[in-house]
Amino acid sequence: MRDYELTLIIHPDTEPESVTEIAETLKGIITEAGGEIHRIGQLANGSGKIVERPEGNWQKRKLAYPIQKVLEGYYLILQTRMTPDILPTLEKNLRLNESIMRHLVVRMEE
Numbered sequence: 001m002r003d004y005e006l007t008l009i010i011h012p013d014t015e016p017e018s019v020t021e022i023a024e025t026l027k028g029i030i031t032e033a034g035g036e037i038h039r040i041g042q043l044a045n046g047s048g049k050i051v052e053r054p055e056g057n058w059q060k061r062k063l064a065y066p067i068q069k070v071l072e073g074y075y076l077i078l079q080t081r082m083t084p085d086i087l088p089t090l091e092k093n094l095r096l097n098e099s100i101m102r103h104l105v106v107r108m109e110e
Contacts, residue, residue, distance in 0.1 A: 003108035035082030
């Protein structure tokens, strides 16, 4: 198993409850395949640090550049431990969700 960090930018028109649903869906995919979730959070304003948020308390952040003519979005970050064979399923779900504007999966240093 390897450590990964999954970063998502979710469209700002998405309701905060839907952001929580997206996080829960991804958590379910990872845990059903034998992975573990270490942390779910978002970027703190100004500091770039990850802060854990209570359910439904997601805050929008300004994007560095426009994506699809949109200037802000929800940054959702999951730190997880999983096997690499989960990645294709995870990527497929991320691509099919229209609320997710961008996503990035990075393997963490051990």
